[in-house]
Amino acid sequence: MTEMTGTDQSDQKLVNAHIFGFGTKQVRRGTTIHELLGEVSKKLQKEALAARINGKKVDLTHPVD
């Protein structure tokens, strides 16, 4: 399973999201995981059912923050 770790407090508006196996992506705070995946891999976006952030299971509609 691939997982992601969030988040970075250095910028108010932007946040670094690391998706295991797909590298780090800088996105606007509040972007949903589903939207984030679309920018990373359309295939992954299509196949993903849910996600883990720092180990916790969340919905794809969960915002990255």
Added chain:
Amino acid sequence: MITFDDSEGPDVYRHTASHVMAQAVKRLYDARLGIGPSIKDGFYYDFQFEQPLTLEELEKIEKQMKEIVEENLPIQRIEMTRDEALEYCRQHNEDFKYELISELDENEQISFYRQGEFMDLCTGPHLASTGQLKAFKLLSLAGAYWRGDENKPMLQRIYGTAFPKKKMLEEYLQRMEEARKRDHRKIGRELDLFSFHDEGPGFPFYHPKGMVIRRELENFWRDEHRKAGYHEVETPIVLNRSLWEQSGHWDHYQENMYFTRIDEQDFAIKPMNCPGSMLVYKMGMHSYRDFPLRVAEMGLVHRHEKSGTLHGLMRVRSFTQDDAHIFMLPEQIEDEVEKVIDLVDHFYQVFGFKYHVELSTRPEKSMGSEAMWEKATRALETVLIKKEITFTVNEGDGAFYGPKIDFHLEDCLGRTWQCGTIQLDFQMPEKFDLTYIGPDGQKHRPAMIHRVVYGAMERFFALLIEHYAGAFPIWLAPVQVVIVPITERHQEYARAVFQRLWEEGIRVELDDRNEKVGFKIREAQVKKVPYMLVTGDKEEETNTVAVRHRQEGDLGLSALESFLHDLKEKIQVKAN
């Protein structure tokens, strides 16, 4: 990311399917929600219906589910305080949900999931929308007590499954169909092997044909154990409370035990054979020269299981364990564990079972010191590594008195079943103050193993029925040969053939009913009898039999004596 191929993926996917089913049910019926989790291979939801649901209505619910998928409703997570959540459930008459929430901590944030007009108490996660569900099917309907408690209301449980591809669903349904055909409860009825009665829920009745198989399994077991240096004992089923207190079962296992009173004293029906076996050991003096001492017992045990979990012979309340306790010097442990592994391997090979091995470590509820557990666990691990057996580790899944090695059989449908086990126990010898005299003339504490090969005879029997789909190898077949005379005039010769096989110990039946040969053969086929011998004029003149095998069909004429010779050899080598 969690996709369907991850271990958690199907859970998320099917849990959303269960919500969609609940939404469909709420649209169609007056019903209250129980709980609706995903389970292995599928999901269920428990409902309390105003009018009991019938099986025919599942189709209607499925159709409504398809509409909800079509509507592609976004699935949103909503958080509430406990009070808000209780108020919501009160307003919507969701009494069961109300009960669940009222047990949560007062300050807990409570999450709900909403899709369209439907909202459900749930921790999630869920798919982003109902449109992501592709292939699903509702499979069955069952009764289930609220919270598994017989004193609480009986709800109706709808089972279903869901897959991201239609093909995956179809393959799954095909596998299920094959499993249904092989279901030991169905075959057990058809072949008249065993039964269950309301008078003894979870307590199996063996019929004559089932008993034949059971005895063959036991005979095989006795032969092999004698060869492996075991002695057999039998200990009582009912034993005094003080013994169970000493063994620790009274404190650790009471909820699974049955009790009775004799002469105003408490007695328990044994859930395990060990304490009885300890008493036998204590009867004599033991020297290190007698070790390892292998004491076997085909012991009938009783364990309470909730009625909802009973399942044919797979899960029963009384069963016979092919138990043995091995007493030995600490330095003999590895050697003995290795011998037991070899014995187990031999048994499973005879039946053609593949298996895998698991090592289970200290559970939360346990007795004994950390050091003892460490020592015992290392010993088991060392043997597995030495024998180059690949194994998985189940943290915290050991017995309360020691770590164990479990053998999980794989059946023809790829399902696995735990059967054999080897449990090390440094604690019971302490509890029962078992001793032996060492080379120094002093008393010492022996090490001990509990082990089973079949596990429970009942469960192993069920596994065999499904594994062979009722077509038992000839050494186990309840009826090995049926003789079918062509007409009444051939009955005398048929009887002579019957007599000859009977006196050689073959389990043979003579079908002398006034029916057509074809009919009798079809019936023997249905009963999965390995050999059918047709006898007519030609056979009588030449002292032969026309041999028919249940799978291979007609095998032609054979001299009676040479057929008998081959048959006995096949039985002898336990050919499949």
